[in-house]
Amino acid sequence: MLLAALLLLTAASATLWAEDGEHHGGAKHPKQTGRALAQAPALWKTECGSCHMAYPPGLLPATAWNRQMDTLKNHYGVNASLTAADEKVIRSYLLSAAASGRGAAEPPASSEPPRISRSAWFIRKHDEISPAVWKRKSIGSASNCQACHSGAARGDFDEDGVRIPR
Numbered sequence: 581m582l583l584a585a586l587l588l589l590t591a592a593s594a595t596l597w598a599e600d601g602e603h604h605g606g607a608k609h610p611k612q613t614g615r616a617l618a619q620a621p622a623l624w625k626t627e628c629g630s631c632h633m634a635y636p637p638g639l640l641p642a643t644a645w646n647r648q649m650d651t652l653k654n655h656y657g658v659n660a661s662l663t664a665a666d667e668k669v670i671r672s673y674l675l676s677a678a679a680s681g682r683g684a685a686e687p688p689a690s691s692e693p694p695r696i697s698r699s700a701w702f703i704r705k706h707d708e709i710s711p712a713v714w715k716r717k718s719i720g721s722a723s724n725c726q727a728c729h730s731g732a733a734r735g736d737f738d739e740d741g742v743r744i745p746r
C-alpha cells in the first residue's frame with residue numbers, strides 16, 4: 581500500500597508545473613520534466629529520439645500520447661511504426677509520466693497527431709517569436725526544442741536556459 585502510494589506520488593510530480601502571472605489568469609505550463617527521464621526505457625530514447633529529440637512524457641497528456649502511439653504509421657508524413665512489443669513498452673512509459681492536472685489540456689484536434697507545439701501553454705509562452713525566427717536554418721520548426729532550450733535533453737525548459745540561435 582505504502583509503496584503504491586509512493587509510486588503514485590512520484591508519477592504525479594514527474595512534471596513540475598509553473599504558474600503564469602495573474603495576467604494569464606494563473607494558467608500553467610511545464611518547466612521541469614526531467615524527473616521521469618531517469619525511469620525511461622532505453623527503447624524510448626533510441627526509437628523516439630532518432631529523428632528528433634525524445635520529447636519528455638510530461639509535455640503531453642495521456643490522451644494525446646495514446647493518439648500519437650495509435651498513429652505511428654502516419655507520423656507527420658513519416659512511418660515511425662514499431663513492433664507490437666516495443667510499442668507496448670514505450671506507450672506504458674509515456675502514459676506513466678504524462679502531463680496531468682491543470683495546464684495539461686489536450687492540444688486542439690487536427691488532421692495530424694496532437695503536437696506539443698499546438699498546446700495552449702506552448703503558444704502562449706512562444707508568442708513573441710516571429711514566423712521568420714521559427715524558420716531559421718538553425719531552428720527549422722517549433723518542434724526543435726533543443727535549438728533554443730539548452731536543457732531540453734535533460735527535460736529542463738526553464739526560461740533561464742533559453743538562447744535563440746541566429
Ligand code: HEC
Pocket residue numbers: 627628629630631632635648652655656658659660670694695696697698720721722723724
Ligand atoms: C522516422 C522519424 C521519426 C521517428 C522514428 C519518430 N518521429 Fe516524432 N516526428 C517526426 C517528424 C518528421 C515530426 C514533425 C516535425 C516538425 O514538424 O518539424 C515529428 C513530430 C513529433 C511530435 C510533435 C512535435 C511538436 O511539434 O509538438 C511528437 C510529440 C512526436 N514526434 C513524438 C514521437 C514519438 C513518441 C516517437 C516514438 C514512438 C517518435 N515521435 C518517433 C519524425 C519521427
Ligand code: HEC
Pocket residue numbers: 598609610611639696697705706709713714719721722723724725726727728729737738739740742744
Ligand atoms: C525559437 C526558439 C525556441 C524553440 C524552438 C522552442 N522554444 Fe520554448 N521558449 C523559447 C522562448 C524565447 C521562451 C520564453 C522565455 C521567456 O519567457 O523569457 C520559451 C519558453 C518556454 C517554456 C516556458 C519556460 C518558463 O520558464 O516559463 C516552455 C515550457 C517551453 N518553452 C517549452 C518548449 C518546448 C517543449 C519546445 C519544443 C517542442 C520549445 N519550447 C521550443 C524559445 C523556444
